[in-house]
Every structure is written in structure tokens, then in C-alpha cells.
Amino acid sequence: MLHNKSILITGGTGSLGKALTHHILKKWPGVKRLVIFSRDEQKQYEMEQDYPVAKYPQVRFFIGDVRDRERLVRAFSGIDYVIHAAAMKHVHIAEYNPDECVKTNVGGAENVIQAALQTQVQHVVALSTDKACAPINLYGATKLTSDKLFVAANNIRGQNNIKFSVVRYGNVMGSNGSVIPFFLKKKEEGVLPITVKEMTRFNITLQGGVDMVLHALKTAWGGEIFIPKIPSYKIMDIAKAIGPDCEHKVIGIRPGEKIHEEMITSSDSFFTYDIGEYFVILPQATMWNLNEFISNFKAKLVPSGFAYNSGTNTEWETVDSLRTLIKEHVDPNFKV
Template identity: 80%
Template sequence: MLSNKSVLITGGTGSLGKELTKTILKNWPDVKRLVIYSRDEQKQFQMAQDYPTSEYPAIRYFIGDVRDLERLKRAFMGVDYVIHAAAMKHVHIAEYNPDECVKTNIGGAENVIKAALESAVTKVVALSTDKACAPINLYGATKLTSDKLFIAANNIKGHKDIKFSVVRYGNVMGSNGSVIPFFLKKKKEGVLPITDPNMTRFNISLSGGVDMVLHALETAWGGELFVPKIPSYKIMDVAKAVGPECEYKISGIRPGEKIHEEMITSSDSFTTYDLGKYYVILPQVPGWKLDDYIKEFNAKLVPEGFNYSSGENAEWETIDSLRDLITEHVDPTFKP
């Protein structure tokens, strides 16, 4: 799929960007070019220690901000596929700095779309979040807006051969700023802060997130919003998995947080289809024949009123399974 193709990852020095880089270089050693686009020179310097251009001649490190349209246009020259992972993602920081969040998550999305439409890019996959579903915080609202922009971009492409799609998933296990690395650090102090003991979240591994992005790159017809079928966990089970001997101190919900997250609302059910491994929310007015899509992917419409919530999930992580996942995906030396 990526053989002799040029791929650009915005936010390429983030957790998912680095996992995508590892996967692409391993599975497609003949990738033509892999551009790591991000604004943090220190993170690029550190990433270049792991993936030096002398050893990986396809890789390029490109300093730039998604807020800068002209810089994006230059970066997109000769690129076939774009994976848009750059974002401000911390809920409470976005609440305190709303204008910065809007500039990056909405303005940045607009710039990625404009730059893609003015270049030879043929596929764009944008990363979303469960917080974009029925959002109550600014971060979620900006990502919902971003989702809508990317899906609607298929309506303005004209005769260009380009497809825009979105992938939406829950908390990525072990990603920067996520709860498990935070708990592992706090465990040394003997106290784990719990926002609310009833809180639940969806859980996906970095490799699972990468698989989903690659699935969208390979199969998207344009306008789809892909949602994975993944388990949930209870925040108290995470705490018990990490620090069973620790004190649990209730700190209260931070601004903009939910007790449970959703990835598909009942209002989405009218255009949501079950693809087997994934759900997909289709555009209300697709640019292709719906019957052809259903036949191609054996897609089955979900029941009217269906919703997908972390608090009402059919699949759950246990304390033991969480420990296994922490050892596998976060810290191989982990011991509870």
C-alpha cells in the first residue's frame, strides 16, 4: 500500500506519530519518503536519534506548525498521503487557553485541507477522539468541528483524485499525558489521585490506533468516520492494576471532563454501519452510491437508537488484563 509512496504525518513526533513511523519503516522499507512534520525541534532532534536519516534515507524531519498554511503547502509538495495527528489534546489546558486550541485544532484542520487540495495529495486521514462525540469541553468541540471539516472536504474537491476520512478512538494506552504513565509515576509516591471512582474510558493500544489509520488509508472511499470496537476500563481497576497498595485520593473531575465517553451517539445510528472489526459513520450525503459501499464491505446498518458508550460497553478490561497490557505496551519491567 505504501510502497514507493510519500507519506507525511503532522504531529509526527507524538506517541502515535512515532508508532506510525516504526510500523511504516518496518512494513514498507521501500516507502519513498516519510515526512515528520511538527513544531517542536527538541522532539524532532530526539526522534532523529532513533531514526537517523543516515540509516533511514526515506525519512525527513520538517519543522512547521499546522497553523502556517504556506509552510504546509511547501511540506505537502510531492506527498501522496497525509495523516493529520497534530492537535492540542489536553482538556483542562484547552479550557484555560481556548483561543490557542481553536487556532490549532480548527484552523490547523482548515489549513491541512487547503494545502492538500492545492497539492498532489490523494488521501488524507485525520485523527479524532471520543471527546468529539457529544462534546461538553472545548477540546471535544474543536475536534468535532475538525471532523466535520474533513468529511465536508470531500464535497469541495471537484475533479481532484483525493479522499478525506476520519478515525475516532478512545484513550491510547501509554500515550503522552495519558492516565497509565501518570499512575505509574504517582505510584512511587504511594498515592494515586482519582478524579471520580465511577469514571470509565475506552482503551486502545498504540498499535491498534496505527492499524486503524492504515485501514482508513487503504479502504476509505471518502467521508467515512471510522470507530473501532474496543474494550472499556474502569478508572478504579486501572488504579488497582497499577498500585494495589497505594492510597486512592479522590481529587474531583477536572474542567470539561465526563464520567463516561461516547464514540457513537443515538443520533448517529441512522448512518452508522457495522463493518465487523469497526463501525463506520457515513456522511449523510455520500459522494458515491451507498448500495455499492454496503455490498463492497458487507456493511450492516446498526439498530435505530444504537449508541456506543464506555460506560455501557459489552467488553471490559479486568485488573489482570490491564496488568498484561501495561507490561506489553507501556512498561516491560512493570510489577504491581
């Protein structure tokens, strides 16, 4: 699929960007060009050590900010596929720096869209989050706006043969700033801070996130929001898995946090289809034939009122399964 193609990843030095880079180079060594676009020169410098130009001449590093449209246009020149992973993602930081969050997550999304329309990009896949579903915090609100922008971008492409799609998923196990690395570090202090004992979250591995992005690149018709069928975990089970002998200290919910997350609301159910491994939320007005889509993917409309919530999920991780996943995907030295 990606052989002899040029791919650019915004936010490419982040956890998912690095996982995508590793996977793409392993599966498609004949990729023409793989551009890592980000604004953090130190992270780019560190990543360059893993992909020296002598061994990986197809990998390029491009300093830039998604807030800078002109820089994006230059970076997108000759690019076939864009994976938009750049975002300001920490909920509490966004609450206290709202203008910065809006500039990056909303303005940046619009800049990516316009730059892609001005160049020869064939497909843009934007990363979303469960916090974009019925948002109560600024981060979620900006990502919902971003989702809407990318879905609507398919309506303004004119004769341009480009597709825009979105992938939305839950907490990525082991990603920078997520709860598992945080607890692994706090374990050394003997105290794990718990926000609310009842809290639940969706869980997906980095590889699961990579697979989903590539699925969207391969199959999207334009305008879809892809959602994986993944398990939930209870925050207390994470605490028991990592620090069973630690004090589990309840500190209260932080600004902008939910007790449970959603990825599909009951209002979305009228446009949500089950396509097997994933759910997909379709635009209310598609640019292609809906019946053909349903036939092609054997898509089934979910029941009216269906909602996908981490607290009412039917699939759950256990303390034991979490320990196994942590050892496999986060810390190979973790004792199961």
C-alpha cells in the same frame, strides 16, 4: 500499499506519530519518503537519533506548524498520503487557553485541507477522539468541528482525485499525558489521584491506533468516520492494577471531563454501519453509491438508537488484563 509512496505525518513526533513511523518503516522499507512534520524542534532532534539519515534516507524532518498554511503547502509537495495527528489535546489546558486550542485544532484542520487540495495529495486521514462525540469541553468541540471539516472537504474537491476520512478512538494506552503513565509515576509517591470512582474510558493500544489509520488509508471511499470495537476500563481497575497498595484519593472531576465517554451517539445511529472490525459513520449525503459501499464491505446498519458508550460497553478490561497490557505496551519492567 505504501511501497514507493510518500507519507507525511503532522504531529509526527507524538506517541502515535512515532508508532506509525516505526510500523511503516518495518512493514514498507521501500517507502519513498516519510516526512515528520511538527513544531517541536527538541522532539524532532531526539527522534532523529532513532532514524539517522545514513540508515533511513527516506525519513525527513520538517519543522512547521499546522497554523501556517504556506508551510503546509510546501511540506505537502510531492506527498501522496497525509496523516493528520497534530492537535492540542489536553482537556484542562484547552479550557484555560481556548483561543490557542481553536487556532490549532480548527484552523489547523482547515489549513491541512486547503494545502492538500492545492497539492497532489491523494488521501488525508485525520485523527479524532471520543471527546468529539457529544462534546462538553472545548477540546472535544474543536475536534468535532475538525471531523466535520474533513468529512465536508470531500464535497469541495471538484475534479481533484483526493479523499478525506477520519478515525475516532478512545484513550491510547501509554500515550503522552494519558492516565497510565501518570499513575505509574504517581505510584512512587504512594497516592493515586482519582477524579470520580465511577469513571470509565475506552482503551486502545498504540498498535491498534496504527492499524486503524492504515485501514482507513487502504479502504476509505471518502467521508467516513471509522470507530474501532474496543474494550472499556474502569478508572478504579487501572488504580488497582498499578497501585493496589497505594492510597486512592478522590479529588473530583476536572473542568471539561465526562464520567463516561461516547464514540457514537444515538443520533449517529441512522448513518452508522457495522463493517466487522470497525463501525463507520457515513456522511448524510455521500459522493459515491451507498448500496455499492454496503455490498463491498458487507455493511450492516446498526439498530436505530444504538449508542457506543464506555460505561455501557459490553467488553471490559479486568485488573489482570490491564496489568498484562501495561507490561506489554507501556512498561516492560512493570511487575504483573
